[in-house]
Amino acid sequence: xxxxxxxxxxxxxxxxxxxxxxxxxxxxxxxxxxxxxxxxxxxxxxxxxxxxxxxxxxxxxxxxxxxxxxxxxxxxxxxxxxxxxxxxxxxxxxxxxxxxxxxxxxxxxxxxxxxxxxxxxxxxxxxxxxxxxxxxxxxxxxxxxx
Amino acid sequence: xxxxxxxxxxxxxxxxxxxxxxxxxxxxxxxxxxxxxxxxxxxxxxxxxxxxxxxxxxxxxxxxxxxxxxxxxxxxxxxxxxxxxxxxxxxxxxxxxxxxxxxxxxxxxxxxxxxxxxxxxxxxxxxxxxxxxxxx
Numbered sequence: 001x002x003x004x005x006x007x008x009x010x011x012x013x014x015x016x017x018x019x020x021x022x023x024x025x026x027x028x029x030x031x032x033x034x035x036x037x038x039x040x041x042x043x044x045x046x047x048x049x050x051x052x053x054x055x056x057x058x059x060x061x062x063x064x065x066x067x068x069x070x071x072x073x074x075x076x077x078x079x080x081x082x083x084x085x086x087x088x089x090x091x092x093x094x095x096x097x098x099x100x101x102x103x104x105x106x107x108x109x110x111x112x113x114x115x116x117x118x119x120x121x122x123x124x125x126x127x128x129x130x131x132x133x134x135x136x137x138x139x140x141x142x143x144x145x146x
Numbered sequence: 147x148x149x150x151x152x153x154x155x156x157x158x159x160x161x162x163x164x165x166x167x168x169x170x171x172x173x174x175x176x177x178x179x180x181x182x183x184x185x186x187x188x189x190x191x192x193x194x195x196x197x198x199x200x201x202x203x204x205x206x207x208x209x210x211x212x213x214x215x216x217x218x219x220x221x222x223x224x225x226x227x228x229x230x231x232x233x234x235x236x237x238x239x240x241x242x243x244x245x246x247x248x249x250x251x252x253x254x255x256x257x258x259x260x261x262x263x264x265x266x267x268x269x270x271x272x273x274x275x276x277x278x279x280x281x282x
Binding site for chain 1: 186222
């Protein structure tokens with residue numbers, strides 16, 4: 001006879017518990033935990049079969065100074081973020097924010113229709129909608145009855 | 147000029163309670179990247195908080211601890227799936243302990259283009275004072 005001795009723990013609960021434990025350990029070793037993003041701006045991309053939406057976190061920049069270009073399936077964002085100039089006698093206590101010029105390119109999931117690319121900027125988040133190129137869309141092939 | 151500006155300590159506050167308790171909101175918490183600079187009259191704190199507007203900010207000064215919490219909204223496009231991610235979605239939180247040389251009543255906060263600006267004016271005693279010399 002097979003007897004199950006222990007209730008099998010729910011895998012998601014277990015993972016959540018492990019994550020909390022790890023977070024706590026990290027906090028103990030690295031008290032000043034920041035957003036560990038080696039690149040600026042950090043980008044996320046959402047896709048479906050009709051297109052791709054790319055969001056980038058670029059706080060504190062004049063939206064008209066952001067340059068966006070698309071070549072085939074490569075999206076490039078560049079710009080410059082200037083930090084306030086300090087007068088004589090003023091000084092920084094902390095400098096953690098990125099400053100200066102930046103350029104980032106990412107490969108998109110598919111070639112896009114460059115004429116219909118749309119970008120908006122709100123609260124420091126740039127959102128670029130890139131519809132998929134017509135030529136690249138999957139075509140349905142009908143099966144005929146012989 | 148430099149020695150006229152008196153240093154005001156702003157320390158990152160370690161909250162021991164954070165390590166033993168859990169938040170109710172099920173979201174990650176990030177520490178926003180921060181610049182702090184000091185001028186003759188005030189201390190200016192700049193924080194990168196993409197996705198945050200004036201409604202999603204919560205700034206509290208309790209005793210000498212200034213706590214900034216922000217709950218940004220994130221875009222989740224309909225019928226799309228997340229294909230690539232460099233930044234996580236979460237709240238922002240950071241606290242600082244202020245020295246007594248800050249004028250607590252005069253603290254101003256504004257948020258623009260996802261950057262929070264805090265202006266902490268120095269109290270009278272910490273401001274550099276010019277003493278004029280009379281001829282005589």
